[in-house]
Amino acid sequence: MTIEVSTSTDSILTNPEVGTAKVSTNKLSTKVDRAAYLGNLLSLRSTVDNLPWLQELRDQAAAIVQELAIPSTREEDWRFTDLSALVAHTWQQPDPAIDLKACDSIVLPEAGCRLVFMNGVFKSHLSKLEDLPAGVFVGNLAQLPSDRLAAVQAALGHQTGAEEVFTALNTASLTDAAIVCIPRNVAVEKPIHLVFLSRTAGTTTIAQPRCLVLAETGSAVTLVEEYSSADAPGTYFTNAVTEVVVGDNAQVNHTRIQWENQQAFHIGKTAVSQGRDARYTCTAISLGGQVSRHHFEVYSQGEQTHSQLMGLTIVDGDRTADTHSLIAFSKPYCTATQVNKCIADGKAHGVFNGRIYVPKLAQQTDASQMSRNLLLSSKARIDTKPQLEIVADNVKCAHGATVSQLEDDEVFYLQSRGIGADAARKLLTFAFATEIINQIPVASLRQSLTQMMRDRQAAS
Amino acid sequence: MICDNAELILSVKDLTANVDGTQILKGLNLEIKAGEVHAIMGPNGSGKSTFSKILAGHPAYEVTGGEIIFRGQNLLELEPEERARSGIFLAFQYPLEIPGVSNLDFLRVSYNAKRKHEGLEEMDAFDFDDLVHEKLGLLKMDAEFLDRGVNEGFSGGEKKRNEILQMALLEPSLGILDEIDSGLDIDALRIVASGVNALSNENNAMLLVTHYQRLLDYITPDYVHVMANGRILETGTKELALELEAKGYDWILEGAAA
Numbered sequence: 271m272t273i274e275v276s277t278s279t280d281s282i283l284t285n286p287e288v289g290t291a292k293v294s295t296n297k298l299s300t301k302v303d304r305a306a307y308l309g310n311l312l313s314l315r316s317t318v319d320n321l322p323w324l325q326e327l328r329d330q331a332a333a334i335v336q337e338l339a340i341p342s343t344r345e346e347d348w349r350f351t352d353l354s355a356l357v358a359h360t361w362q363q364p365d366p367a368i369d370l371k372a373c374d375s376i377v378l379p380e381a382g383c384r385l386v387f388m389n390g391v392f393k394s395h396l397s398k399l400e401d402l403p404a405g406v407f408v409g410n411l412a413q414l415p416s417d418r419l420a421a422v423q424a425a426l427g428h429q430t431g432a433e434e435v436f437t438a439l440n441t442a443s444l445t446d447a448a449i450v451c452i453p454r455n456v457a458v459e460k461p462i463h464l465v466f467l468s469r470t471a472g473t474t475t476i477a478q479p480r481c482l483v484l485a486e487t488g489s490a491v492t493l494v495e496e497y498s499s500a501d502a503p504g505t506y507f508t509n510a511v512t513e514v515v516v517g518d519n520a521q522v523n524h525t526r527i528q529w530e531n532q533q534a535f536h537i538g539k540t541a542v543s544q545g546r547d548a549r550y551t552c553t554a555i556s557l558g559g560q561v562s563r564h565h566f567e568v569y570s571q572g573e574q575t576h577s578q579l580m581g582l583t584i585v586d587g588d589r590t591a592d593t594h595s596l597i598a599f600s601k602p603y604c605t606a607t608q609v610n611k612c613i614a615d616g617k618a619h620g621v622f623n624g625r626i627y628v629p630k631l632a633q634q635t636d637a638s639q640m641s642r643n644l645l646l647s648s649k650a651r652i653d654t655k656p657q658l659e660i661v662a663d664n665v666k667c668a669h670g671a672t673v674s675q676l677e678d679d680e681v682f683y684l685q686s687r688g689i690g691a692d693a694a695r696k697l698l699t700f701a702f703a704t705e706i707i708n709q710i711p712v713a714s715l716r717q718s719l720t721q722m723m724r725d726r727q728a729a730s
Numbered sequence: 731m732i733c734d735n736a737e738l739i740l741s742v743k744d745l746t747a748n749v750d751g752t753q754i755l756k757g758l759n760l761e762i763k764a765g766e767v768h769a770i771m772g773p774n775g776s777g778k779s780t781f782s783k784i785l786a787g788h789p790a791y792e793v794t795g796g797e798i799i800f801r802g803q804n805l806l807e808l809e810p811e812e813r814a815r816s817g818i819f820l821a822f823q824y825p826l827e828i829p830g831v832s833n834l835d836f837l838r839v840s841y842n843a844k845r846k847h848e849g850l851e852e853m854d855a856f857d858f859d860d861l862v863h864e865k866l867g868l869l870k871m872d873a874e875f876l877d878r879g880v881n882e883g884f885s886g887g888e889k890k891r892n893e894i895l896q897m898a899l900l901e902p903s904l905g906i907l908d909e910i911d912s913g914l915d916i917d918a919l920r921i922v923a924s925g926v927n928a929l930s931n932e933n934n935a936m937l938l939v940t941h942y943q944r945l946l947d948y949i950t951p952d953y954v955h956v957m958a959n960g961r962i963l964e965t966g967t968k969e970l971a972l973e974l975e976a977k978g979y980d981w982i983l984e985g986a987a988a
Contacts, residue, residue, distance in 0.1 A: 678789060683826040685810035686786045686819075687836075687896060688843035694811075697839070701830030701879075708830070 302357045305339035308439070312336070314363050314476065315443035324411075324444065327427050331441035338435045350621040350653045351563055351592040356535050361476040361507055364389035368471050370396065370500055376467070378494060380712050382460030383408050385448050388467045388500065390477035392446055401460065405453040408462055411446050418451055426482050429513050429541035430598075431567050436537045440478045440511040447480040450493070452520075457490040461712050464495045468534065470504030481512040483522070487545070490521040492711055497538070499531040499558070507535040518545035518572060523552075525710050527719075530558035532589065539565045546572025546601075553709045555719065556583040556591050566595040570632075574603040581610035582706035584726075585618040592621035597639075599632035606637040611706055613699060614643070614650035615730075622654040626669070630661045641671040644702055696727045731932065732952050736763040737801070739904050739935045740785075745796035746960075747784055754780045756960035757796070762904065765932040769946055770939045771971060772957035773979050778939045779823060781957070782908040785937075786820035787813050801903060814840075815847035819902035821893035823909040828880035833892070836880045837862060841899050865898040869925050887918030894925040905929070906937045911945040923948030943975035956982050 312335050318324050340357055341348040370388060373396055378384070385408055386396035392410040399408055407418055414422060427441045448464050466479040485491055497508060508530060516522045522542075530536045536559040544550050556562055568577050577597055585591040597606050612620035620643060628635045643652040656669040676698050684694035700723055707719045740762040747755040754777045762768055770778045784791050785798065787810035798805040805813060828836070841861075842852040853861070866873060869891045881889050890910055897905050907926065911919055926949055930936055938949060946954070946968060954971045956964040958979065963986045964970065974982075 680826055680828065682786075682788055682810060683822065683828075684836075686814050686822075687840040688811050688814035688847070688900070689839055690811050690843075691809070693839075697831055698828065701828050704830035 304342060304357060307357050308335060308338060308340050308435070311361065311439060311476065312442055314361065316363065316445055318445055321411075323423050328442050328444055331427065331432070331438045331444075334433050334438040335435070335442050338438070341435060347594070347623075350619070351561065351590055353561065355561055356507065359474050359505065359507070361474055364391075364469075364475040364477060365471065365473065366391065368469050369393070370467070370469060372396070373467070373500060376465050376496070376498075378461065378463045378712065379714050380461055381463035381494065382458070384463040384465060385409065385450075386465045386467065387446075387448060387479050388469055389475060390446070390466075390479050392448075396465075403456055403458055405456055406458055407449065407451040409449060411449060414449055418449075421451065421484055422449060422482060425484055425513065425515050427513075429543060429567070430569055431539075431541055434539070434565070436509050436565075437511050437539050437541075440480060440509050440539075443478045444480055447482055450481075450483040450491070452485045452489040452491050454486040454517075455488040458492070461492040461494050464493065466495075466497045466508070466510060467500040468498070468504075468506045468508060468530065469500040470506045471501065472504060474505045474507075476507040476509065478509045478511075480510070483512070483514040485514070485516050485520040485522050487517040488519050489517065492523045493525065494712060494715065495524065495526045497528045497530055497536060499534060503531055503533055505533045505535075508537070510536070510538040512538070512540045514540070514542040514550070516542065516544045516548040516550050519547040520545070521549045523711050524550070525712065525715065526552060526554040526564075527715070528554075528556045528558060528562060528564065530562065532558055532560060532587065534559045534562075536562040537565075538563070539567070541567045541569075542577075543569045543571055544575040544577065547574050548572065549576045551578040551580075551709075553580040553706065554582070554593070555707070556581075556585075556593065557722070559589065559591065561590045563592040563594065566593065568595075568597045568606075570597070570599045570601065570604050570606075573601045575601075576604070577606040579606070579608040579610070580706050580709045581608075582703055583610075583612040583620055584703065585612070585620050586615040588617045590619040590621070593623075595624040596627065597625070597637065598627040599635050599637075600629060601631060602633045602635070604632060604635050604637075606635075606639075608639040609706070610639075610641050611702065612641075612643045612652060612654075613646060613703060614652055615646040617647075617649045619650070620652045622652075622671075623657070624655070624669075625657045625659065626667065628658070628660045628662050628665055628667060633662050633664045635662060635665040635667065637665070637667045639669040642702075643671070643673040644699065645673060645675055646699065700724070700727065731765045733763070733765045733932055736765050736932070738762075739764055739801060740937075741797075741799040743797050745781075745784070745798065746794045747780065748792045748794055749780065749790055753794070754791070754960055755784070758957075758961055760955065760962060762935045762937060764903075764935055766952045767930060767936045767949060768938065768953045768955065769951040769971065770937065770955045770957050770962070771941070771943070771974060774941070776957045777960040778957045779908055782820060782906045782937070782939050785813075785904075785906055786810060786818060811843070814900070815844050817903035819897050819900055819905045821890070821897060821905065821907045821910050823912065825881050825889040825893055827882050827884075829882045831880050832876070833878055833880050834859075834862065834876040837876075837896065837899055840896065844900055862899065865895055868898055868928055869895050870921050871895060886913040887915065887922075890914060890918065890922050891925070894922055894929075898925065898929055901929075901934070903934050904937065905934065906939065908939045909941060910938070911940055911942060919945070919948060943971045946971045958983055958986065
């Protein structure tokens with residue numbers, strides 16, 4: 271029997287010198303009835319007339335939503351992420367007249383095709399749906415060929431965790447979705463680019479984009495999923511859900527970039543299921559939003575799956591950025607690697623909660639999880655909680671967490687080579703982030719993110 | 731080599747220093763002239779590594795007394811990066827890994843910081859590339875090292891060679907090599923030592939800090955100093971190192987106690 275558990279950090283870390291990482295006292299907004307508020311959000315949804323199966327899915331989700339409320343910090347899962355600022359706004363449906371003629375900045379040179387949604391609505395004139403291997407479908411629900419409908423119906427909204435409040439709200443409000451279907455044994459060489467833009471034109475709007483990726487047995491695909499703002503500063507709320515089904519022996523390399531503007535609210539769910547021998551790699555970068563949360567769930571459902579989750583959050587000002595993740599195994603011989611990094615500056619608050627669940631059946635699991643956090647100011651704060659739940663008795667699992675400033679020795683090493691202390695700190699911070707950025711398989715995206723880091727550092 | 735009328739590179743007088751309130755250096759005196767190679771030897775805990783870090787300006791050490799004059803300048807007034815740009819180079823005993831920063835970028839930033847300090851224009855990426863490839867040969871390093879993160883995943887020997895590569899680019903007036911030989915196999919030691927010998931000339935000086943006499947078979951010192959308990963107790967020529975190898979340090983420590 272071998273159980274290896276390193277540096278157990280099930281409790282909250284504290285760093286006495288910089289920042290604080292401790293339990294906050296709840297400051298619950300009592301002014302807003304959070305159940306009624308959620309009901310109002312639900313009532314904003316538009317109707318779908320001609321798709322009975324979709325209406326049924328929506329109704330089931332709506333029934334769940336009606337039992338729930340917007341979570342408060344009293345709930346363990348939302349203890350560190352206060353949604354008071356979200357519920358202080360009254361959200362409305364975006365004006366369908368808001369559009370954009372062109373958007374060159376979203377073009378990814380490496381991508382073969384591009385699917386663009388704005389405020390949750392498919393935009394064919396901004397999309398580019400060519401250059402795809404035979405049998406591959408990329409498009410919205412309306413374009414879906416009838417022979418794909420059964421597969422989409424079977425998968426959409428059926429991932430475990432669909433009853434979570436924001437996921438259920440998204441499903442209940444579903445009118446359209448980005449759909450990617452890769453048939454059996456097809457390898458798509460060029461990345462598929464999924465873009466979800468927000469454009470408010472001065473209104474406070476909610477958009478609930480939805481995405482479903484079906485990678486059938488033996489297929490391979492690279493996805494880039496991006497959330498961003500397409501106009502000047504504006505307050506909007508994105509509640510996004512993406513489901514990815516990785517078939518037996520299929521391979522999905524997924525990059526998720528959230529660069530919403532700094533007034534936005536972003537709540538995103540990525541729910542992944544992996545079949546036998548499936549390989550799923552995700553690099554998730556979170557940069558924007560006054561309050562942002564990415565909820566990441568990976569369900570390994572066959573033997574010998576491999577999952578790699580890399581995360582980078584950069585948060586400053588008085589913003590909050592939260593990453594929640596779950597990797598749930600169910601069969602033996604699976605492996606997973608997770609590295610989640612957060613850089614917090616100003617008075618910002620970074621949150622990480624990562625669970626790895628290894629049930630009795632999942633013998634010989636090899637999983638590691640690392641949460642690494644960098645505090646750049648004395649007022650920034652990080653709460654991190656890596657958790658292993660192991661029932662199986664023959665596994666190799668490790669987890670750990672660090673919250674630190676830049677090491678004096680590292681800064682000194684660079685100084686001793688003639689690099690000034692300030693430049694040395696910037697270089698080391700840059701390096702900390704680059705380790706995750708370099709995992710992204712698309713060169714132009716790595717370059718834009720690297721440039722973004724340099725610009726931010728030059729501005730600070 | 732000892733030269734007449736050579737420039738005084740480093741002059742240390744009655745240096746005392748603390749770390750975390752404990753006195754480590756207790757009145758250290760040392761003079762180094764251009765062209766010379768000095769070796770400081772001593773048992774563990776004698777303060778020799780501390781001394782090398784103090785010369786480079788490590789913030790964890792507090793100088794409580796005495797002075798360090800480097801080429802006529804009061805070294806203690808300078809920040810670590812100013813010392814480096816003025817010509818002090820410390821090769822680390824344990825070079826740090828900086829994943830995410832390419833070795834080539836690191837070397838170029840460092841090199842240009844020094845050029846800027848000397849009032850020269852920064853060297854562009856192409857010219858620098860040529861320069862660095864020329865220096866790689868000296869250390870028998872593969873160009874592939876340049877694209878990797880600084881010291882990331884390097885073996886012990888590769889890290890030490892990378893330190894000497896940095897020294898070759900920065901051309902310091904005083905190269906301080908802190909246990910550059912520790913953990914090296916004999917082939918790596920030969921490469922590192924021949925690199926140091928090739929860089930040593932009448933305008934610069936080297937200070938070797940080492941635990942083992944073996945290094946001095948490959949880099950011949952002009953002076954050997956024995957350090958213990960925060961002071962230099964004995965100074966001699968390379969023969970002193972051989973005597974230490976044969977007899978250990980006790981006879982010097984006992985002599986000092988008597």
